[in-house]
Amino acid sequence: MGSLDFSKINWSEMMDAAVSTLKMLGISGIFTIILGLPLGIVLYLWGRSNQSFLRVIYSILSFVVNILRSVPFIILMVALIPISKSIVGTSIGVLGTIPALVIGAAPFFARLVETALREVDRGVIEAAQGMGASTRQIVTRVLLPEARPGLLAGVTITIVTLVSYTAMSGMVGGGGLGDLAIRYGYYRYEKEVMIISVALMVILVQLLQMAGDRLVRYFTRK
Template sequence: MTWDDMLPLLLESTGQTVEMVLWSTLFTVVLGLPLGVALVVTDRGGLFPSPVLNRVLGFVVNVGRSLPFIILMIAVIPLTRLIVGTTIGSSASVVPLTLGAAPFFARLVETALREVGRDKVQAAQAMGASRSTVVAKVLLPEAMPGLIAGLTVTVVALISYSAMAGAIGGGGLGDLAIRYGYHRFETTLMIVTVVVLVVVVQLVQTLGDMVARRLARN
């Protein structure tokens, strides 16, 4: 296979991977951020203590994190078909990608929020701030560097997950590597695909680290 043959395939597959990761990241934040906040505020000594709810949420998160992604993709095929209308392609991959990453991100959010000094929370409450205001104006802003770092780790994991999605026709660079690099023995294309994935991960990690450091200085 020549470079002229490989370039269109690489561009199309890279675009599919970027699309999967962007949409999955958006939905992961929408689901994982509130879940992580809930894990912190419902804990004993939290702003909205509820031990039973906290244990339920913790159990849900732990179950989501314990499932290998390849098994999760297969297990949620009926849900994927219900939501998207199909089980193949980059759009269908967004569902298992989100379900796999949201619990992971929730734990990172929980860790970042717990690093916020309790004295800052108490000071805000002493000034008359409501509990919801403390979450919005103290916890989340103070934890922002950690949240960005956690989001960066999550996006890198999503890139890895998106490559695995190619195993069941999810599209993207993983699908390209399997169809051409593995089944058709196109070793050069396989190597180029790996290089593209490494470059994308490096760009994401560098950008995330830069943003987190800048926020930490403010």
């Protein structure tokens, strides 16, 4: 095994790749939360509904969510290439990766939301119902505030998962650090690029996890 020479690394390209990863992470994270949160709330409400019609819809929706969660992301991304092209006009680069990232992560986050809402004390919900609160009021004033630590933990887990998804997107020209590691570290055997790319992603995951844990602890105390 030869010695490593980090002087050969194009640091400008490395920084561009890091910025691309952050863009993918930020945009897909926002849309994942926007879609996943209401989906998780709907799964929770319909799963507990006494109406047979809503229970049937819940079963169908739950089945679709489970399918999207179970398909490996790299396969899902390839399968969604036509959809990505129709939505954003391309299937490569940062922009072309966003639809697949969101479709892959939103169902995962929705399940975490559903789980967090199920952990809310039933007594608090029943008390709100007893005072005549509507479903919307129960969701916005009881469920979401009470489940906030669990929801924040779910957001943290989802964002960290998206980091690994952005890396896998490099296999199909998604850009970012994953793409750089594959093009240089794997195809050109430039181990230095691979090591730095992996190190930056590890640091990113650690920072995200630490920030998420601090928020969870803060709101748990409150």
